[in-house]
Amino acid sequence: MKKYFLIPALAVLFVACQGEKSPAVTYDNLKVQVKMATIGGRAATWAADDIVYFSDDASTKPGFQFKAASGDISADGKTLNATYNSASTKAKTIYAFHAPQGRIRMKKTETVNVTYDGTLGGAAIPAGVAAKGKVITLSPTVGVGEFTLQRGYIEKVRISSSKAVFPKTLTYDFGGAGVNITKTTDLIEVTTAGNGPFYVPLVPGSETVTFDVDFMNGEGQTIASGSFSGTLAAAAGTITALGKLDADAIDILDPSVEEFESATQAIKNMGIGVNLSGSFEVLWKEYAAQADRNNPTFYERQNGCGPTTQATMDAFATAGFKCVRIPITWWMHMDNVYTANTIDKVWIDRIQEVVDYSQKANLYCIINMHHDAHASVDQGGDWLFADMKNYDKTSKAFKEIWKQIAERFKDYDQRLIFEGYNEITDASGTWTFPRDANDITAANKLNQDFVNTVRKTGGKNSTRNLIVSSYSCSVSDKPLNAFEMPSDLRPGHLMLQVHNYAPTSFCGFSSADHETFGTEQDYTDIQNAMSTMKRLIVDKGYPCVLGEYGAPGEHMAKVQQPNGSWRIKIPEEERAKHAYYYTLEVLKLGICPLFWYTPQEGNHRSTGTWTYPKVKDALIQAWNDFIGPQ
Numbered sequence: 335m336k337k338y339f340l341i342p343a344l345a346v347l348f349v350a351c352q353g354e355k356s357p358a359v360t361y362d363n364l365k366v367q368v369k370m371a372t373i374g375g376r377a378a379t380w381a382a383d384d385i386v387y388f389s390d391d392a393s394t395k396p397g398f399q400f401k402a403a404s405g406d407i408s409a410d411g412k413t414l415n416a417t418y419n420s421a422s423t424k425a426k427t428i429y430a431f432h433a434p435q436g437r438i439r440m441k442k443t444e445t446v447n448v449t450y451d452g453t454l455g456g457a458a459i460p461a462g463v464a465a466k467g468k469v470i471t472l473s474p475t476v477g478v479g480e481f482t483l484q485r486g487y488i489e490k491v492r493i494s495s496s497k498a499v500f501p502k503t504l505t506y507d508f509g510g511a512g513v514n515i516t517k518t519t520d521l522i523e524v525t526t527a528g529n530g531p532f533y534v535p536l537v538p539g540s541e542t543v544t545f546d547v548d549f550m551n552g553e554g555q556t557i558a559s560g561s562f563s564g565t566l567a568a569a570a571g572t573i574t575a576l577g578k579l580d581a582d583a584i585d586i587l588d589p590s591v592e593e594f595e596s597a598t599q600a601i602k603n604m605g606i607g608v609n610l611s612g613s614f615e616v617l618w619k620e621y622a623a624q625a626d627r628n629n630p631t632f633y634e635r636q637n638g639c640g641p642t643t644q645a646t647m648d649a650f651a652t653a654g655f656k657c658v659r660i661p662i663t664w665w666m667h668m669d670n671v672y673t674a675n676t677i678d679k680v681w682i683d684r685i686q687e688v689v690d691y692s693q694k695a696n697l698y699c700i701i702n703m704h705h706d707a708h709a710s711v712d713q714g715g716d717w718l719f720a721d722m723k724n725y726d727k728t729s730k731a732f733k734e735i736w737k738q739i740a741e742r743f744k745d746y747d748q749r750l751i752f753e754g755y756n757e758i759t760d761a762s763g764t765w766t767f768p769r770d771a772n773d774i775t776a777a778n779k780l781n782q783d784f785v786n787t788v789r790k791t792g793g794k795n796s797t798r799n800l801i802v803s804s805y806s807c808s809v810s811d812k813p814l815n816a817f818e819m820p821s822d823l824r825p826g827h828l829m830l831q832v833h834n835y836a837p838t839s840f841c842g843f844s845s846a847d848h849e850t851f852g853t854e855q856d857y858t859d860i861q862n863a864m865s866t867m868k869r870l871i872v873d874k875g876y877p878c879v880l881g882e883y884g885a886p887g888e889h890m891a892k893v894q895q896p897n898g899s900w901r902i903k904i905p906e907e908e909r910a911k912h913a914y915y916y917t918l919e920v921l922k923l924g925i926c927p928l929f930w931y932t933p934q935e936g937n938h939r940s941t942g943t944w945t946y947p948k949v950k951d952a953l954i955q956a957w958n959d960f961i962g963p964q
Contacts, residue, residue: 479536479564481524481547482578488549488557493576494521496544499537499566536574539566547577551821594748594797596826597877604698606917606957607657607928608650609882612637613939614685615661615704627667630684640940642688647695649934649942654954658697659881659928660688661704661756664735671706671717671731677738686742693749700801700879700928701743702753703735719761720768720777720805732780733787744793753801753831753881754784767805767812774816777805782820789823799827801879807833809863814870830871833882836863840904840912841885849904851885851912864919872923880920882930885909887946910952917956929953 481491493500498518518537543566548559564574595603616633625632631641650658665671667681685701692699706718718728736754743750758777760768768774781802788795802820805813809832822828835841837859840851871878885904913929920927933953935945944950 479545479574479576481576483549488551490523490525490550490554492521492523492548492550494546496520497541499539499543501537536566541566545576551823557823591794591796594794594799594827597799597829598826600698600748600751600799601829601877601879601924601926603656604879604926605656606921606953607655607659607698607926608932608953609659609661609928609930610642610646610688611661611930611932612639613642613660614688615663625666627678628680630681638936640937642691643940643942644691644694645942646934646939647691647697649944651695651697653950654957656698657700657926657928658692659700659702659753660685660692662701663705664703665706665717671735672727675731675734677735682738682742689743689746689750693746696749698749698751700751700753701739702756702801704756707755707758718755718758720758720773720780721761722770722772722776724761725776725779728776729780729783733783736784736787737791740788740791740795744791744795746794748794748799751799751801752788753803754781755803756881757807757833758803759806765806766808766810767816774805774813778818778820781818785820785822785828797824797827799829801829801831801881803831807831807881809834809866811866811870814866819876828877830876830878831881832867832871832878834863834880835883836860836916846904849908851908860916860919864923867925868923872925879926879928881928883916883920883927884930885912886931887935906946906948909946910948913949914952914956917953918960921956921960
């Protein structure tokens with residue numbers, strides 16, 4: 335059995351073999367990770383041919399020596415990862431230290447001063463581990479605490495104690511004085527390597543100490559935590575338990591849970607889709623004042639659409655669409671977002687009913703938090719903003735609402751996808767980029783909150799594909815450069831979402847200046863958007879959905895007359911030309927396009943017939959031309 339020893343950031347530990355006569359101890363393929371330390375006041379770095387010495391005294395001829403059979407030196411020369419072949423010693427006390435530039439000649443008067451900031455680079459040398467029938471223990475100067483991991487996705491463990499029981503500043507005196515602990519700390523962070531048990535140094539004592547332990551992934555995302563009590567041994571070398579990853583934490587990502595397809599594969603399978611726009615995202619505050627919250631279809635009717643039925647979803651699928659996005663506003667369906675934030679049962683029941691329609695039609699389905707974010711500034715929502723000043727308050731409510739949604743749908747298969755928020759802006763409703771650049775941090779943190787919250791609900795949410803968004807879903811350099819993809823416990827299950835209504839001179843709800851698609855500038859504007867998406871999304875490897883695009887129908891489009899009045903007219907044929915060209919260009923980038931202005935309007939929504947069949951046909955033709963003959 336191989337022994338894996340990881341030497342921590344202080345880079346100096348020592349062990350003693352028990353017994354009056356020290357027997358030889360042999361290690362096979364010992365693995366060592368050594369972080370840079372300060373030796374004798376000199377900063378230490380590594381070279382490829384360096385040797386790690388384990389010496390039994392302060393002489394210049396170490397009695398215990400390893401030389402790497404293979405090794406990996408970091409580019410900055412600060413970390414060595416190496417495998418050492420068989421070595422042995424008869425020394426009673428073994429001092430471990432590393433030798434920059436080949437060797438260090440320790441003198442009896444020389445000391446090794448280590449300033450330790452509370453961060454260990456790896457687990458300490460295990461105590462009480464059998465080695466060739468013998469027992470290795472720590473020096474009687476420093477104790478040891480143990481914590482246990484049973485899942486490899488835990489990369490960091492933060493341990494805080496009720497008293498300062500971890501060594502922080504150590505002086506190793508090879509002239510015979512041993513170890514002098516001059517400073518202690520109540521907080522350390524250990525970087526782990528695989529599963530436990532793992533060990534940390536403790537200042538010995540006889541009192542009982544409480545330890546709070548946070549188990550985290552590599553990004554510092556807390557997966558589980560707990561409190562544990564341990565009695566420090568009066569004599570070091572005895573282990574006190576600091577805790578272990580408990581059953582509840584393990585269940586969060588139970589390996590027996592089905593692994594859903596990756597986000598990249600899902601993008602391919604989602605093909606082309608439409609938004610169920612104008613149904614569940616109704617925002618206007620006057621509706622909230624007059625609405626019967628016990629009658630959820632009231633909201634579906636406010637934009638002139640009939641209630642969604644199974645026929646609605648069947649029509650999407652029959653036409654050739656593979657995905658439907660259901661925009662949903664939640665804040666009007668609870669008593670108070672910040673306090674009494676339980677979602678109305680009739681509302682989430684209705685959402686589930688419509689999701690079930692999509693599942694029965696074998697469509698991918700995206701549900702989101704829509705006008706809780708964008709447009710709530712002037713419409714009464716006033717709560718979900720990218721705003722660092724109020725982040726704590728907003729985050730708490732945001733996570734609580736998503737927890738309820740995720741719990742309701744945790745058993746649905748991979749065709750159901752969650753989207754964290756839609757077109758989030760700062761508290762002033764600033765488009766493209768917030769007035770205060772710090773508020774970008776809030777947008778990124780809310781994305782991370784969304785991912786963490788969903789994952790912690792377990793079940794099939796453990797590997798469900800999730801959609802996170804750039805600030806205001808903008809396709810612009812500044813917000814996309816500031817976007818940070820959240821860390822995830824199961825890599826490969828996150829997608830980025832952006833929106834783009836190019837060219838705005840044709841597609842803009844209130845900025846259109848022509849009603850015939852196909853000017854030179856139209857094509858230039860679209861290609862500029864494609865170039866940005868390729869450079870800042872596709873080339874970075876982000877699976878992506880274009881959550882909204884398209885030109886509005888005749889009943890919505892506004893073209894301003896020279897006299898300032900508005901003429902409502904963009905012919906269906908022109909919308910279809912735009913839809914075909916834009917959709918095909920997006921598909922070429924490997925992005926899933928979701929058309930916003932659903933070609934079903936009014937009562938056609940309920941019956942599953944088409945208000946704008948030419949637009950529908952153009953979208954499907956773009957998909958068919960993209961995939962080619964089957």
